[in-house]
Amino acid sequence: MMQKRWFKVFIWFASTSFFFLVAAILISELGPEPSEQQAMQFMMGMMDAMHNSMMGLSMSLEHDAGLKSLIGTASYILVPLIVLAVLFGLLVRVRGKRDAG
Amino acid sequence: MSVRFDFIIHWLWTIVFALLTLSGLAMAGAKYGWVLNYDIASADYVHRVLAAIYVLLTFISIAYEVIRAVRYEEKKLGWFIIGKSGYQLFTFITTLIFIITGAIIWVCMDSNMSATAFALYIHEKLTYIVVASVIWHIYVKCHALLWPKKPNTTDKKNVAGTK
Numbered sequence: 148m149m150q151k152r153w154f155k156v157f158i159w160f161a162s163t164s165f166f167f168l169v170a171a172i173l174i175s176e177l178g179p180e181p182s183e184q185q186a187m188q189f190m191m192g193m194m195d196a197m198h199n200s201m202m203g204l205s206m207s208l209e210h211d212a213g214l215k216s217l218i219g220t221a222s223y224i225l226v227p228l229i230v231l232a233v234l235f236g237l238l239v240r241v242r243g244k245r246d247a248g
Numbered sequence: 249m250s251v252r253f254d255f256i257i258h259w260l261w262t263i264v265f266a267l268l269t270l271s272g273l274a275m276a277g278a279k280y281g282w283v284l285n286y287d288i289a290s291a292d293y294v295h296r297v298l299a300a301i302y303v304l305l306t307f308i309s310i311a312y313e314v315i316r317a318v319r320y321e322e323k324k325l326g327w328f329i330i331g332k333s334g335y336q337l338f339t340f341i342t343t344l345i346f347i348i349t350g351a352i353i354w355v356c357m358d359s360n361m362s363a364t365a366f367a368l369y370i371h372e373k374l375t376y377i378v379v380a381s382v383i384w385h386i387y388v389k390c391h392a393l394l395w396p397k398k399p400n401t402t403d404k405k406n407v408a409g410t411k
Contacts, residue, residue, distance in 0.1 A: 148251055150396045158392055161259070164266045165382045171273055171283050172376060181278040185286075189278035192288030196275075199289045218355060236317070243320045 254328035257309055261329050264302050269379060271295040276372055299350055306330075306343050335385055342378050346371065 148154055181189070274284035274291040284291050309330050324331065330340035352367035386393075 148255065149392065152396065155393075155395060157259075161262050161266060162386045162393060164270075165379065165386060168266070168269050168273065168379050169383055171280070172379065175273075175276075175280045175283075178279065181281070185281060186278040188286040189281040189288070192281060192286045192291075196289040196292040239317050243317075 252325075252327065253312065254325040257305060257312075258327040258329055261302075261305050261309075264298050264305065265382075268295060268298045268302060269375060271298065272371075272375060276375075296354070299354075302343075303347055306347065335381075335388075338381065342374060342381075345374055346378075349374070 149158075270283065271291040271294040273280050274286075275288055275295065281288070306329075309328065313328075313330060328336060330336055330343070349367040349371040353364055353371060356363045356367070
């Protein structure tokens, strides 16, 4: 697969895209501060996102009592689940070592 | 031709992560808005949809690792995104932080501003660290970028001559 030409083109494309991302970060961080017009454009974009995108939808969902209780329950069982997962993982490791030994 | 599972996950994850970074940067602040021409609505939509795929890919990867652990498979998966050491471990930890902080931002955006602000700070700064680490990762693995060699015509002639 790695020797296929179309895949090589894809790898080159994917790799260079990350260089573009770094360049975008550097240009934004080291460049001049945004002008008032740019700040307004950003704010307008954010308002648009709240009205027309999932940002607004998720905000309305937060007022959903059922969802709130679900999130509360999920948060409540998170820690015991992590502890159980760690114990299960340790058990698997110990059993694996014992079987190998 | 058989393509390994870890290989597929690696490149799917690469595409998703690159697009997540692009859409995320556009929302990082007014000075980043130019990245997607201040189209925050599209960036937000793309970021949320891809975040779900990102979580799904990570979940599949973790499940795969758990199954391997239960079966006592010790063989290292060279292409896998998560693992016990090195860059795989770094990716695993940073991915979990991205997912947790992302979920906090998504859920608490309107109700708990201090939690959202803290999660946004971690999410943003971690992006810079991880993008820089990806450049290092590309540098270390740059042999993958070598173009496949063309069959050498003189070699073919030599081989034919010896026959």
